[in-house]
Amino acid sequence: MNWGSILDNTASFMLSPETIGFMLAALGLAVHFGYAGLLNFGMAGFMAIGAYGYAISILSFGFPWWAGILVSIVGAVIFAIILGIPTLKLRGDYLAIVTIAAAEIVRLLFQSRVFDEWTNSADGLGGYHTSFREANPLPEGTFGFGPWEFTSDQWWSRLFGLFLVALGLLLVWLLMRSPWGRVLKGIREDEDAVRSLGKNVYLYKMQALIIGGVLGALGGVVIALPSAVIPQYYLPSLTFFVWTALLLGGAATLFGPIIGAVLYWGVMAFLAGVLPAMATEGWLPISSTAAGNLRFVLVGVALMLLVAFRPQGLLGNKKEMTFVK
Amino acid sequence: MSSSTPDPTVPDGPDAPEGAELAGIDDDTIVDTLEVEPTHEIHHTTHLAKDDAAPGVAKVDPILVADHITRSFGGNKAVDVDHVEIPRHAITALIGPNGAGKTTLFNLLSGFDKPDTGEWSFNGRSLAGIPAFKSARLGQVRTFQLTKVLARLTVLESMKLGANGQRGESIWAAVVPPLWTSQEREIEERAITLLKKFKLYEKRDDYSASLSGGQRKLLEMARALMTQPEFVLLDEPMAGVNPALVQTLLDHVIDLKSEGMTVLFVEHDMHMVRHIADWVVVMAEGRIVAEGPPHEVMRNAAVIDAYLGSHLDEDIGVITGRYDEEGNRLS
Structure with missing residues (x-):
């Protein structure tokens, strides 16, 4: 078993665009669930809207890359409003049901042949990178150190992603320390109490849904930046992977989603290397492909253990979670 | 308590059954010690009504006027109030037995529930169809029977x-x-x-x-005051609170009035009410069966029968006039 290459891959993946996209999506979920108490199980839908919004505006309408990102943001805002109008007046669990269905509707619309002209249906979209790469301010060549050696273009998508993460963190930090954030946390605890104090609960929940949704869409953009947009990527399981990352780090914390995303992808990449290698060595009585998929089982078990024994996540305040409602 | 320890001479000691130390006290004494009076001075406001005390009587200066409010759950009419006015700068108690519709009326007046029919106005401004948060902004704040604290927010x-x-x-x-x-x-x-x-x-x-249960009640009341309200609706502020804290809460309610606010509060316990209320509205079966100054209301035969339960064997519908004595529905 080649431990060196497994660890190298793991470390490299912890700084991949997918990991950075997960940071943004998990931060969005932290706004939804950690601060506002909204059970959004449709993050994959927001991420798909982000990725498709970006790719379609460039490929079909010839927009520059930054305009593509603006289209993604607008798309996420519209999706959040459509989702929020019927559900935010209902109890929290209805939102969960509606969001999971809405995200599937979004994915199936992108996958269907009806919009083939723009979405290329099940084959997905690719080859939209020129505009973004032209904006690359970095010098040509390959640089970095250790496992983090990437080409100029690879660095550009990672650095731009991290820039968006920093921006997102600043926004969430500013919001959550303000009276606006205090109202939001109050709604998480008991929305009737907040309503009785004269706050328009519906408006705050809508604003939170929009902000978290836009962060999720930006996550989708970052993941799509250097690669392709394939509809099968935005399955409900994607939503639950983001949830795992969020709960791992701590739902009501600023840096929890960031740490959670890094750890989640670190563990996933490590298991993706180790398990098939173990199968090849004959240590596991299964094929190496089956061993590779075993990681999803392990992650599921880890999520259950996490929720049962450390609900506050790695960074969460233990005291804050001691009081279970 | 005394039924388990019939012999009042049981000696105090490690073997004494639970409650033995109280066994020598007769029932009246126990009731007296549990009845809590506020410590703050009370200036009862009188002459609140324009006419003789009766259900729906017009007030000299009402802060809230409600008409024809009904609300049914299934076939059961939980609230059916023809007309009620709440006097300004006074403490009004809304009392009645369990299931009388007090909390339902509260939810309707504060916009947390929508009535089937009815109109009501606060300071002359109609509140029908106005969402709860807006009526709170107009200066009408409420608390809840089951205290709602924001668990994972600090007190401050x-x-x-x-x-x-x-x-x-x-x-x-x-x-x-x-x-x-x-x-x-x-x-x-x-x-x-x-x-x-x-x-x-x-x-x-x-x-x-x-926080403890009593502290939560205090926090909820203090939090409501942060909105600088004109009209405070307290839903059973004394429920589940020990007698020492009841006294504190009663004092705070009196202070609300002396600071110029109008108070409407729901309470089960008639004794709690009579010390601090300037006006009492009695509900039973969703209707207002009596109103008036506390001491007058407590002498009202309908209230004694319906509310204090001296005629436990009689159906409450007979007293409220919804049924006749043979059990036939009248209205």
Whole structure:
């Protein structure tokens, strides 16, 4: 078993665009669930809207890359409003049901042949990178150190992603320390109490849904930046992977989603290397492909253990979670 | 209690059954010791009504006027109030047995529930169809029967949340702290003054979830006051609170009035009410069966029968006039 290459891959993946996209999506979920108490199980839908919004505006309408990102943001805002109008007046669990269905509707619309002209249906979209790469301010060549050696273009998508993460963190930090954030946390605890104090609960929940949704869409953009947009990527399981990352780090914390995303992808990449290698060595009585998929089982078990024994996540305040409602 | 220890001469000691030390006290004494009186001085407001006390009587200066309010759950008419006026600058108690519709009426008046029919106005402004948060902004704040604390917010944060008209509560201003920090300081000062008054100052940095039941009631009342209300609706503020704290709560309710607020509160216990209320409205079976100054209402035969339960064997519908004595429905 080649431990060196497994660890190298793991470390490299912890700084991949997918990991950075997960940071943004998990931060969005932290706004939804950690601060506002909204059970959004449709993050994959927001991420798909982000990725498709970006790719379609460039490929079909010839927009520059930054305009593509603006289209993604607008798309996420519209999706959040459509989702929020019927559900935010209902109890929290209805939102969960509606969001999971809405995200599937979004994915199936992108996958269907009806919009083939723009979405290329099940084959997905690719080859939209020129505009973004032209904006690359970095010098040509390959640089970095250790496992983090990437080409100029690879660095550009990672650095731009991290820039968006920093921006997102600043926004969430500013919001959550303000009276606006205090109202939001109050709604998480008991929305009737907040309503009785004269706050328009519906408006705050809508604003939170929009902000978290836009962060999720930006996550989708970052993941799509250097690669392709394939509809099968935005399955409900994607939503639950983001949830795992969020709960791992701590739902009501600023840096929890960031740490959670890094750890989640670190563990996933490590298991993706180790398990098939173990199968090849004959240590596991299964094929190496089956061993590779075993990681999803392990992650599921880890999520259950996490929720049962450390609900506050790695960074969460233990005291804050001691009081279970 | 005394049934388990029939012999009042049981000696005190490690073997004494639970409650033995109280066994020698007769029932009247126990009731007297449990009846709590407020310590603050009370100035009862009189001459609130224009006419003789009767259900729906017009008030000299009503803060809230409600007409034809009905609300049914399934086939059961939970609230059916023809006309009621709540007098301004007074403490009005809304009393009645379980299931009389007190809390339902409260939810309707505060916009937390929608009536089937009815009109009501606060300070002459119609509130029918107005969402709960807007009626709170107009100066009509409520508390809840099952205390609603914001568990994972600290006591001070919960208090600050209560203040209205905060600039930093707009999402755009929220990201620009200079726009709201000075107002935030004023709000914090106000919150601390109230916390000191409600003896919660030492708890200000604790999570609200760590408070005892009585402290939660205090916090809920203090938080409601952060909105600087004109009209305070308290839903069973004394429920499940020990007698010592009941006294404190009664004092706070009296203070609300002396600070110029109008209070409407729901209470089960007639004895609790008579010390502090200027006016009592009695509900049974969704209707208002009597109203008047506390001592008059307590002498009212309908109330004694319906509410104090001296005629336990009689159907309450007979007393409220909904059924005749043979059990035939009249209305």
